[in-house]
Amino acid sequence: MKQFDVPIKVRLTLWYSGILAVILIVFSSGVFIYFKNSLQQSIDVKLRSIAEVLSSSLTDIHSASVFGNFERYLENVLGRKPKGKFIQIMDRSGKIGAKMSDIEGEVVPTSFSAMEKALKGELSYETIEYAQPRLRIITVPIVEKNKVTSIVQVGTSLNDFDETMRRLFIIMIISIPTSIIVTIIVGYFMARKALKPVDQIRRTAVKISSTNLDETIDIGKRRDELGRLAETFNDMITRLRDAFHRVNQFSIDVSHELKTPLTILKGETEVALRRDKDKDEYRKTLLSNLEEIDRMTMIIDDLLMLSKSDSQEIKLSYEEVPVRDLIVDVCMDMKLFADTKGIELVVQELDDARLKGDELKLRRMLWNIIQNGIKYTHRGGKVEISSHVNDGYIWIDVKDNGVGIAEKDIKYIFDRFYRGDKSRKRESGSGLGLSISKWIAEAHKGIIEVKSKPAEGSLFTIKLPI
Numbered sequence: 001m002k003q004f005d006v007p008i009k010v011r012l013t014l015w016y017s018g019i020l021a022v023i024l025i026v027f028s029s030g031v032f033i034y035f036k037n038s039l040q041q042s043i044d045v046k047l048r049s050i051a052e053v054l055s056s057s058l059t060d061i062h063s064a065s066v067f068g069n070f071e072r073y074l075e076n077v078l079g080r081k082p083k084g085k086f087i088q089i090m091d092r093s094g095k096i097g098a099k100m101s102d103i104e105g106e107v108v109p110t111s112f113s114a115m116e117k118a119l120k121g122e123l124s125y126e127t128i129e130y131a132q133p134r135l136r137i138i139t140v141p142i143v144e145k146n147k148v149t150s151i152v153q154v155g156t157s158l159n160d161f162d163e164t165m166r167r168l169f170i171i172m173i174i175s176i177p178t179s180i181i182v183t184i185i186v187g188y189f190m191a192r193k194a195l196k197p198v199d200q201i202r203r204t205a206v207k208i209s210s211t212n213l214d215e216t217i218d219i220g221k222r223r224d225e226l227g228r229l230a231e232t233f234n235d236m237i238t239r240l241r242d243a244f245h246r247v248n249q250f251s252i253d254v255s256h257e258l259k260t261p262l263t264i265l266k267g268e269t270e271v272a273l274r275r276d277k278d279k280d281e282y283r284k285t286l287l288s289n290l291e292e293i294d295r296m297t298m299i300i301d302d303l304l305m306l307s308k309s310d311s312q313e314i315k316l317s318y319e320e321v322p323v324r325d326l327i328v329d330v331c332m333d334m335k336l337f338a339d340t341k342g343i344e345l346v347v348q349e350l351d352d353a354r355l356k357g358d359e360l361k362l363r364r365m366l367w368n369i370i371q372n373g374i375k376y377t378h379r380g381g382k383v384e385i386s387s388h389v390n391d392g393y394i395w396i397d398v399k400d401n402g403v404g405i406a407e408k409d410i411k412y413i414f415d416r417f418y419r420g421d422k423s424r425k426r427e428s429g430s431g432l433g434l435s436i437s438k439w440i441a442e443a444h445k446g447i448i449e450v451k452s453k454p455a456e457g458s459l460f461t462i463k464l465p466i
């Protein structure tokens with residue numbers, strides 16, 4: 001069974017709504033608790049200030065006159081009628097002397113512990129939870145000559161407080177889930193919108209095959225991560241397309257290159273078979289055929305070598321190669337070819353250096369390049385070879401004053417099967433020599449450079465580390 005993974009847009013949405021929920025809950029609880037405490041504190045402060053005013057004014061006044069008209073007395077002392085409060089004065093035994101109440105509902109009896117504390121001269125606060133409404137009461141002793149004479153109690157209904165806290169709670173209970181739901185919805189759509197190109201990339205990728213490499217991803221002018229991803233993807237498709245075209249072209253070239261000698265072989269064989277010939281004539285045909293077979297064998301060998309080099313299957317053998325001897329040797333081989341073409345092969349000053357490399361391959365490379373110099377130079381021309389050591393490299397120059405290479409051809413001459421237009425007509429060859437030479441130089445961590453002007457000649461420089 002295929003494992004089901006939660007889509008990124010859902011995961012993203014869940015993550016940030018989760019984080020938002022935690023932040024909102026922590027923050028709101030903090031606000032709620034702080035608000036509740038400070039509201040409670042301000043209630044207590046108000047109760048205490050009333051109680052203290054009363055306790056200090058009551059000490060000197062004769063109780064009886066006060067208790068006669070308690071409400072008026074309170075108005076006088078406090079400056080106004082206390083609203084939403086109840087106030088009572090008791091003697092030491094708890095008997096109520098005067099009492100005023102602006103609270104609906106019954107007023108609860110004084111608690112034992114508050115009485116006890118007051119008699120000791122301490123003030124105390126208490127919250128009466130079971131009263132309807134809830135009450136907050138301060139109990140303050142009135143002290144005369146170091147003796148508690150009576151006790152003042154001021155209480156207030158917690159109705160407003162409870163109502164305020166209830167409203168705050170409702171606001172939070174509604175607004176927190178609402179903002180989380182809004183975040184989830186908005187977040188989901190945003191994530192979906194942001195990730196839309198991913199789906200486009202996927203759909204394009206599905207459509208791509210070796211025969212259909214013209215698909216590209218179009219996600220507009222986005223320059224963000226996904227835009228760059230799409231761009232990278234498009235570049236990759238382009239490279240693949242080029243590679244496929246090259247492979248295709250390569251097959252065409254190979255077929256073409258092999259077809260020519262095969263056509264010649266076929267033609268000559270057919271002619272030979274048409275009527276009886278003497279031994280010598282057959283022999284001549286067979287020799288000519290052998291030449292074509294050699295040519296094909298060479299092309300196939302070259303191709304094999306290049307293909308193997310592509311897949312890194314060729315192991316170079318590393319041995320000490322004396323470069324000067326190698327150059328001299330190759331030039332001796334080439335001398336005959338140069339003579340038949342009427343070209344002067346000049347070996348100039350040669351620096352000697354020992355190179356760690358594959359002698360057979362290096363020979364092949366020199367052979368290709370010197371042969372090219374001779375091939376692409378007119379009768380009476382000159383090919384010069386020289387070498388010098390510099391900077392840890394040996395530089396081998398092969399210079400001719402032949403036909404040169406057209407500007408437009410220069411960047412392609414190292415490509416497989418590439419041959420200059422003129423060369424195709426003038427000389428035999430397969431167009432593989434330089435690609436093989438280039439590969440050999442690079443396998444030895446070197447390079448081949450070329451400078452050339454049409455009708456003036458060419459200079460091939462091989463640079464190899466020693």
Ligand SMILES: Nc1ncnc2c1ncn2[C@@H]1O[C@H](COP(=O)(O)OP(=O)(O)O)[C@@H](O)[C@H]1O
Binds near residue numbers: 431
């Ligand atoms: N010394 C040179 N002078 C002029 N053109 C050259 C020279 N060397 C190479 N070229 C051009 O580069 C092409 C590729 O060379 P190469 O790979 O050796 O193939 P080939 O020699 O079989 O044609 C040649 O066809 C020719 O057009």
Ligand SMILES: [Mg+2]
Binds near residue numbers: 368371372431434
């Ligand atoms: Mg060649």
